[in-house]
Amino acid sequence: MGFINVTHPASFLLTGVPGLENSHSWLAGPLCVMYAVALTGNTVILQAVRLEPSLHEPMYYFLSMLSLSDVAMSMTTLPTALRTFCLNAHHIAFDVCLIQMFLIHSFSMMESGILLAMSFDRYVAICNPLHYATMLTNRVIAGMGLAVATQSFITLFPLPCLFKRLPICRSNVLSHSYCLHPDMMKLACANITINSIYGFFVLVSTYGIDLFFIFLSYVLILHSVMAIASRKERLKTLNTCVSHILGVLAFYVPMIGVSTVHHFGKHAPRYIHVLMSNIYLFVPPVLNPIIYSAKTKEIRRAIVRMFHRIKM
Template sequence: MSNSNTTEFSNPSTFILLGIPGLQGVHVWISIPFCTMYVITILGNFTILYIVKREPSLHEPMYYFLCMLAITDLVLSTSTLPTMLSIFWFNSREINFSTCLTQMYFVHCFSAIESGIYVAMALDRYVAICHPLRHSTILTNCVVAKIALAVVLRGAVLALPYPILARQWPYCRTNIIPHTHCEHMPVVKLACADISISSYYGLFALISRIGLDVLFITVSYTQILRAIFRLPSKDARLKTFGTCSSHLCAILTFYIPGLFSSLTTRFANNLPLYFHVFIGNLYLLLPPMLNPIIYGVRTQQIRARLLRLFPHKGTEVVSFGSGSQSKSCVKLSGDIVLVPA
């Protein structure tokens, strides 16, 4: 392994991940917030899945998409973070060539799936606000399943050329990847060939995934805002807009770091390498951690169910009725939320 840095080779059996270049001396300290983020991601997303599964009143399109988002976040963070932590904690830098390409595929596949889920959630908000009386007839379980399948298939197909193109290039310079995981551009830049096809496809996939999705979300929310501003009272407008606030926060935490990371990797070559790597890691770790927090705090039904699972001082839960008509009032900070028992 000592000669792997300089010896010429073709199609290496392993790559060497540097971690965060220039910050190797503080890898252990960097691992603390990264590990904390991963623990919060695991606990938060599994909590969302548990609550939606246990609560029949949450078996609606919005929460089905939220469960898809939770599963996607778990896979996306798990596909990269164990590799990072093995570098930070055990200095385990080697990664098999095929494993590297598989990791690359998972990162891009589930990033595309997550983007598609945000589009599906925007569609759900549009139907719920602009066509409330037809919501249940438009977004039936069958339609939701078809949307979910389309989102998954699109992500799988869009990500497939990344490892296929990367595998065909000859790697005869070095096998050292200046990153914490097998990101597309840092890997193909090691090839001793014209990688224009890989670069152009990456840009095409970025436009297809982020550009078109953001455009569709923008159109949806333009229609939503027009419907909200037509409501008669300010309270009604604020209450209706509040149902979209968690979705909008999740969109911002996903697209802004993702777009910034992709553009700086391609065009901002004057920035320090550790900055590119750090931003790329935040893009993969921040949204999966923040999504369950955003939806847990901003969604009344999930917040109320959490309070019933973990009652604390200052929270009062009162049940009344019996059988299928049983209800509970959860009093929190002056608000009363009615949820099924």
């Protein structure tokens, strides 16, 4: 019985937006603006929570985790995206591509887990307020953050190994300016059933379960809020959840869109796949700091005070 010689290219060739190769220099501007907003906005929130004692509460600790995840996601895609659009440098080494793929999917899964933790925070604050401080201690919050990070890395650790066993002999051209597992799998000239099954298993067992429990927490929250007699108090209580609901929509709507296009839109134009993937990766890190700054007055006040101290 002979051994199968698994061949890999020395590097992959990254693509910006198919059909718009001549416009990459024009697209670099909006891309840089999005990265600047994502990195600056999330860094400002992290600093505001760190410096403002009134924000040393569970809700804002979870928000810090979300901002940290967004910064990590932006930094993971930033080098190759800017090289592709600004410097017209398209090559990425095979192993570097595997690492980037692993990190992108890990930080994405981490964000899903943090959004679930934030929904639990809102559930306890509204449905069990008397035990809020005793249930969500600093140790519990740190443990939840560590559990989310550990689960993400352990769950996705097999992904690079599963891909590395596949021979790549069709092409080395990827459809994006970064490395994603579904895009890389298409280049394999072998049976990718195991990779597809594992990818689907990860999707359902993490994102699917997270989304189910987020939905369940809001069903319980609504049930509790409807028991409040005063309409004004009901609206005031629900208003504390608006930022989180918008954050959940900003993350899950593009994610469901890109998954749907990947599984059921195989004959859709390539630019649709690229557009959905870009929205999925770039929109949440840009929108989250805007949403929380606009909808949470405590965050706004802390940011104003922080800049006032800097000015002084």
